[in-house]
Amino acid sequence: MSHPLAIEHEAVYPHSPERVWRALIDPTELAAWLMPTDFAPVVGREFKLETGAPEIGTIQAEVLEIDEPRLLRCRWSGVFGDTQVTFELTPEGDGTRLRVRHDGWDDPPAAERAGFDDGWKQKLDEEIPRVLGPA
Secondary structure (H helix, E strand, O other): OOOEEEEEEEEEEOOOHHHHHHHHHOHHHHHHHOOOEOOOOOOOOEEEEEOOOOOOOEEEEEEEEEEOOOEEEEEEEEOOEEEEEEEEEEEEOOEEEEEEEEEEEEOOOHHHHHHHHHHHHHHHHHHHHHHHOOO
């Protein structure tokens, strides 16, 4: 029996939702914190994410939903299956809470789950703050 899996992480940044949003939709900024991409913020737009990891290869993706600057939902497909990645931005004080939810797997191998879980944690805790810069 399979059980849907969701990986969720949150972080709060001392930046406006508009600034954090730019880090999510600008291809240059995405490449700096996530991976090289030809992303464009248009519902229905297909794009690629270049992982640089031979075991994963290129992720085929599609923009499913946009509510600027609050929500971005995309489909990611690769050797790991078809999944969804949702970014939710909420104002918090003078900053922004970013919540990432990556779901859609059915019983992935433990190593695969740990890799995505650790990867999202690193991206939110280390990589995005580097791109956002000082408040």
